[in-house]
Amino acid sequence: MEMRPGLSDSEVAQRLDRFGYNELPGQDKKNIWVIVLEVIREPMFILLIFSSLLYMVLGDYREGMMLMSFILVIIFITFYQYQKTERALEKLKNLSSPRAKVIRNQQVVRIPGREVVPCDILSLSEGDRIPADARLLEINNLMIDESMLTGESVAVQKKLNTAEDIGMVFSGTMIVQGRALAEVTETGVYTQLGKIGTSLSNLSSGETRLQIEMKKLIRSLLWIGVGISLAVFLAFYLSRGGLVKSILNALSTSIAILPEEFPVVFTVFLAIGAWRLSKIQVLTRNPSAIETLGSTTVLCSDKTGTITQNRMQIMQLFLDGQFVNEADFLLEKAKIQSLIYAAELASHASSLDPMEVAIFQTKQSLGAEVSSILPLVREYPLSTDLLAMTQVYQLDQAIQVGYTKGAPEAIFNLCQIDGEEREKLEEALGKMASQALRVIAVAQTGILKGDLPDQQKNLTCQFLGLIGLQDPIRPEVPQAIQECMDAGIKVNMITGDYPQTASSIAKQIGLRNADQVLTGEELLQLSDEELKRCIGDYSVFARIKPDQKLRIVNALKQNHEVVAMTGDGVNDAPALKAAHIGIAMGNKGTDVAREASSLVLLDDNFASIVAAIRSGRRIFDNLQKAMSYIISIHIPIIGLTLLPAMFEFMPLLLLPLHIVFLEMIIDPICSVAFESEVEEKSIMSRPPRDVRATFFGFKLLFRSIVRGLLLLSTVLVVFWFSWKEGHTDNEIRAISFSALIIGNIFFIYSSLSNTRSFIHVFIERNAMALIVSITAIVVLLLIVYVPYLQSLFSFEFPGFAHFKLVLITSCSLLATLELVKWGRGKL
Numbered sequence: 001m002e003m004r005p006g007l008s009d010s011e012v013a014q015r016l017d018r019f020g021y022n023e024l025p026g027q028d029k030k031n032i033w034v035i036v037l038e039v040i041r042e043p044m045f046i047l048l049i050f051s052s053l054l055y056m057v058l059g060d061y062r063e064g065m066m067l068m069s070f071i072l073v074i075i076f077i078t079f080y081q082y083q084k085t086e087r088a089l090e091k092l093k094n095l096s097s098p099r100a101k102v103i104r105n106q107q108v109v110r111i112p113g114r115e116v117v118p119c120d121i122l123s124l125s126e127g128d129r130i131p132a133d134a135r136l137l138e139i140n141n142l143m144i145d146e147s148m149l150t151g152e153s154v155a156v157q158k159k160l161n162t163a164e165d166i167g168m169v170f171s172g173t174m175i176v177q178g179r180a181l182a183e184v185t186e187t188g189v190y191t192q193l194g195k196i197g198t199s200l201s202n203l204s205s206g207e208t209r210l211q212i213e214m215k216k217l218i219r220s221l222l223w224i225g226v227g228i229s230l231a232v233f234l235a236f237y238l239s240r241g242g243l244v245k246s247i248l249n250a251l252s253t254s255i256a257i258l259p260e261e262f263p264v265v266f267t268v269f270l271a272i273g274a275w276r277l278s279k280i281q282v283l284t285r286n287p288s289a290i291e292t293l294g295s296t297t298v299l300c301s302d303k304t305g306t307i308t309q310n311r312m313q314i315m316q317l318f319l320d321g322q323f324v325n326e327a328d329f330l331l332e333k334a335k336i337q338s339l340i341y342a343a344e345l346a347s348h349a350s351s352l353d354p355m356e357v358a359i360f361q362t363k364q365s366l367g368a369e370v371s372s373i374l375p376l377v378r379e380y381p382l383s384t385d386l387l388a389m390t391q392v393y394q395l396d397q398a399i400q401v402g403y404t405k406g407a408p409e410a411i412f413n414l415c416q417i418d419g420e421e422r423e424k425l426e427e428a429l430g431k432m433a434s435q436a437l438r439v440i441a442v443a444q445t446g447i448l449k450g451d452l453p454d455q456q457k458n459l460t461c462q463f464l465g466l467i468g469l470q471d472p473i474r475p476e477v478p479q480a481i482q483e484c485m486d487a488g489i490k491v492n493m494i495t496g497d498y499p500q501t502a503s504s505i506a507k508q509i510g511l512r513n514a515d516q517v518l519t520g521e522e523l524l525q526l527s528d529e530e531l532k533r534c535i536g537d538y539s540v541f542a543r544i545k546p547d548q549k550l551r552i553v554n555a556l557k558q559n560h561e562v563v564a565m566t567g568d569g570v571n572d573a574p575a576l577k578a579a580h581i582g583i584a585m586g587n588k589g590t591d592v593a594r595e596a597s598s599l600v601l602l603d604d605n606f607a608s609i610v611a612a613i614r615s616g617r618r619i620f621d622n623l624q625k626a627m628s629y630i631i632s633i634h635i636p637i638i639g640l641t642l643l644p645a646m647f648e649f650m651p652l653l654l655l656p657l658h659i660v661f662l663e664m665i666i667d668p669i670c671s672v673a674f675e676s677e678v679e680e681k682s683i684m685s686r687p688p689r690d691v692r693a694t695f696f697g698f699k700l701l702f703r704s705i706v707r708g709l710l711l712l713s714t715v716l717v718v719f720w721f722s723w724k725e726g727h728t729d730n731e732i733r734a735i736s737f738s739a740l741i742i743g744n745i746f747f748i749y750s751s752l753s754n755t756r757s758f759i760h761v762f763i764e765r766n767a768m769a770l771i772v773s774i775t776a777i778v779v780l781l782l783i784v785y786v787p788y789l790q791s792l793f794s795f796e797f798p799g800f801a802h803f804k805l806v807l808i809t810s811c812s813l814l815a816t817l818e819l820v821k822w823g824r825g826k827l
Contacts (some may be wrong), residue, residue: 004181005136006121009122015117021134022116022187030272031681055358100131103181129174133191134182136160136167140379141178143167178381203626213695217262225633228642236645240481264517265570265626268671273619278297281586281603282612289598291579292688296489296581298561299609300552303495303505305354306566306606310473312358315338315437317464333366339465340366343442344389345374346403355440366734374401381455386410392447402445402453404461408498414456415463428466433500436508437468473508480610481510488559488687489613494541494549503541519543523551531555544721549575562688564609566601575588583609597764618679621754624695626674628704629751633666635708636740651729654720655737659794661783664742665776669748681755692756710816714809715739721805727798734784735802741780741808745773757818 007015060156100113103121113131116122122134124142142158158180161167169182171191190196233250237243274284284290304310317324319339324332340363347356374393377400379547384391388406395401404414412422430441443461453459484491491511495502499517506514521542525533528551535555544552549567553575558562565579573596576582584597585604601608637659644650718739722732747760748769761769783789785797 003727004121004303005106007117008105009119011119012104012115012117015119016115019118019187019190021114023114028322038823041503047824049591082709085197091691097101101125102407103127116184116187118187121182122180122182124169124175126175126177126179126183130169130182131170132171132184132188133186136180136182138181139178140180141381142175142180143177144173144456147175161590167729173360186796199583204716215780228567228638232645235809239645239648244559253563262627262630265623265630265671265674268617269623269626269675272675273623274807276619277599277612277615278602279600280611280615281605282615283600283602284587284598285600286598289518290616290619291566292562292580292598293613294620295562295612296564297492297688298492298556298563299484299613300492300494300549300556300563300565300579301606302566302568302585302610303493303497303502304471305568305604306609307477307493307505307509308473310471310604312354312438312469312471314358314362314467315467316432316435318425318466321424323428323431326390329362330365337366339467341438341579342403342444342464343405343467345393345406346389346442354471355438355469355482359467378452380404380459382406386457388414388456390459391446394444394449395570398449400449402447402459402461402675404443404459405440405446405467405644406439406468408614409688411443411461411463414459416460425463425466429498430500430747431565432466432468432503433824434586435470436499436504437470438501439466439468439690441466468574473505474605474607475556475604478508478605479511480607483610483614483684484619485686486511487613490539492541493540494544496544496551496800497541497542499540500504506540513537516540517542520545520548521550522562528555528558532558535559546572549573550578553578564613566609567597614679616685619675621680621683622674622677622688625677625751625754626670628700628707629674629748630666630670631701631704632708632711632742632747632751633662635705635711636743639712640715640736640740649723653733656736656793660743661779661793662740665744667766668772673748673766673772676750676768677752677761677766678764707747707751707817710813711740711743713765714743714813717809718805722798726803727802728794728795728796730790731798731802734790734793735798735806737793737795738784738803739782739809741776743804745776746810746814747817748773750821754824757821758814767787 026720039050045436072348084347100116100120101108101110101123103109103123116131118132120132121131122132124130130144137159137160139158139160144156145156146156158169159167168185169180171194184190186194197734198522220667221641230252234248236250238673239247270290273290277284277290313326313572315326317329317336317339319336324336331334332389340359344363347353347359355686374395375392376391378392380388380390380392384405388404388410390402392400392402408425412418417425429439434801444463444464445459445461447459459771475764481491493502493506493509495505497505499519503517504515516538517540518535518538518539521546525539532549532555535552541552546567549565549572553563553565557578557580562581564581564583566585567573567576568585570709572584576584576596581599583599583601586600586602599612637654640653641659644652668675715736717737719732722735746758751759752758752761752766752769757765783793784795790796
């Protein structure tokens with residue numbers, strides 16, 4: 001296709017200023033009043049408002065106003081967390097914007113689809129989703145799926161502007177075959193897609209398994225809380241009388257039991273977790289992928305561009321029965337020029353394909369410019385039936401000449417090579433493949449004008465030679481492969497390359513069973529049951545066609561493997577959709593592959609997949625620790641509100657105001673401090689998590705409850721000694737509350753890591769944990785010591801000497817938790 005200059009940077013800037021970005025309006029962001037309304041609808045905040053109003057009715061305005069002020073603080077924290085989540089999602093949304101290839105400044109560049117402007121020249125090829133409405137300029141066998149607009153599932157064949165066809169392509173439709181150049185006519189809301197009000201898809205899709213599980217738990221706890229609160233009210237009222245105090249104690253119990261932090265923590269973890277993944281070049285399209293990453297048992301990866309650098313270089317040629325290595329190209333220039341020239345003419349003139357770019361670069365390295373292309377008469381494209389492509393040019397008025405390149409087997413068949421000559425060529429092919437070279441064959445054919453066959457397979461070609469190209473592996477891949485094996489994750493390499501090439505690359509990166517290769521031809525001969533039985537014996541799959549990836553995925557899933565699969569083409573979409581985690585390539589991948597995937601690899605680097613698995617494990621670990629902490633910390637809160645209803649000698653230890661103060665510690669700790677905690681030491685040396693295991697399993701719940709009971713017991717010990725010493729109710733309340741706060745801080749530092757001691761956690765300086773801890777201690781000292789604040793919290797200062805026991809019991813709690821952690825680590 002003819003190369004066009006395209007727009008200049010200044011012209012693009014002018015059009016962006018005039019027409020705006022090529023995007024449709026999204027959902028309006030929530031303002032603070034909408035957020036306030038959502039917050040006060042929550043049962044937790046309804047209880048808080050009711051408590052503050054009750055205090056005011058009783059004439060205790062200070063207590064009521066203090067509760068109200070805390071409600072405002074909680075609304076502010078919720079708004080801040082919402083804004084942080086929105087910013088993360090907005091950045092992810094921008095990253096997930098469809099990309100487009102356009103011609104600008106006489107170069108083909110890839111840009112975000114939102115940056116396309118009117119008069120841009122689009123370079124379109126198979127698998128691309130068209131970013132804007134455009135008028136066709138040049139086409140080559142163009143078929144487009146317009147079902148998004150018309151509902152018609154049959155692809156439409158496009159023509160240039162004629163009486164039968166308006167020569168237009170439309171935003172959101174997808175190219176299923178062929179190539180084209182098109183000039184953008186409309187963008188954004190002015191496109192056909194924009195006119196019918198279609199907006200960008202949201203990043204999240206449906207409820208995940210963890211969300212459903214969490215909702216069930218919260219619903220159960222809500223009903224349990226209602227029942228316990230009614231029981232507390234009746235028990236307190238019947239044993240002590242006093243309607244108001246009975247209501248306050250029941251309200252405190254309700255507030256204590258409701259785990260309102262769960263949905264907040266989950267939302268924050270997924271949003272910030274997805275943003276953290278994007279920082280390591282992995283875009284999360286489906287939140288459930290974060291949950292599944294830690295369970296991955298098999299990682300199926302493409303070779304080209306993922307394991308290797310996608311930077312091809314011609315390393316060796318075979319022609320006239322002899323090998324010529326790259327170091328000797330200049331010396332053998334006269335001998336090899338005809339082969340390189342033919343390979344160049346068998347390639348697209350302005351191709352971005354690494355193999356074709358390598359051919360052009362080699363031609364230039366021989367001291368010659370890229371050839372002026374003869375008039376192109378016809379192109380026979382590469383197809384799944386024949387892995388070869390031919391370009392036919394007009395040589396003179398009577399003669400046309402065709403140049404063909406493709407898979408050696410296909411070229412051998414086109415040239416009708418067999419017998420001894422084929423054996424020699426296959427021997428040469430084997431030697432080149434054993435060096436991890438990607439080998440293509442080149443042929444030529446002369447055709448009388450008007451004698452072009454309808455199908456490429458009917459051409460009669462003359463063999464010219466073999467070209468061996470090398471795509472070097474990424475230097476970080478062997479270490480990433482080793483990390484996978486240490487983590488119990490099997491890596492499969494799937495490629496369309498020659499088996500010996502695939503085996504050689506597999507050895508270089510350290511794959512197990514690299515000598516055993518299952519080819520696409522062999523796979524065709526296996527039944528689904530046979531493939532299921534033998535697939536575990538292979539790590540290398542060669543000469544695999546895109547549609548065969550689906551069979552590989554299904555066979556692995558039938559063996560109860562959790563499969564992550566990479567892909568980049570249109571035909572990869574079924575396999576990506578079928579895999580537990582579909583991973584599309586961000587650079588070389590088509591938009592349809594991206595839409596079928598859970599993750600998008602922005603740099604197409606295998607090491608980024610492994611980093612994503614590591615990060616996914618860390619996110620899941622920290623989420624589980626945060627949820628466990630929430631359950632644990634609610635145990636002493638529930639206990640300290642229930643026990644006074646059961647034992648008359650106990651004063652009310654926790655009032656609604658005290659519980660709200662605790663929430664000021666719990667909310668940022670569980671939603672931010674745990675999220676930012678570094679990964680566990682053993683994170684990539686343990687087997688994958690069982691995907692069938694429930695998040696809130698019996699062990700987690702039991703351990704959380706036991707740890708909460710330990711914290712409750714330390715507070716009760718402090719209460720008992722304070723009561724025995726004859727302190728007033730307000731002094732007992734101050735000492736016991738201090739024990740709960742200090743014990744909670746020590747509890748947090750022990751809970752942040754399951755494999756490192758609290759000393760290491762403190763040294764590594766989790767900033768949020770440190771800030772919240774210091775703030776909590778300073779405020780605690782103020783409310784215990786300052787008379788005005790004492791009266792607000794119903795405290796009396798007992799003297800600093802009486803807080804020694806608080807420190808002793810808190811240190812004992814920390815020592816116990818650390819000993820248990822150490823013992824679990826030794827088991």
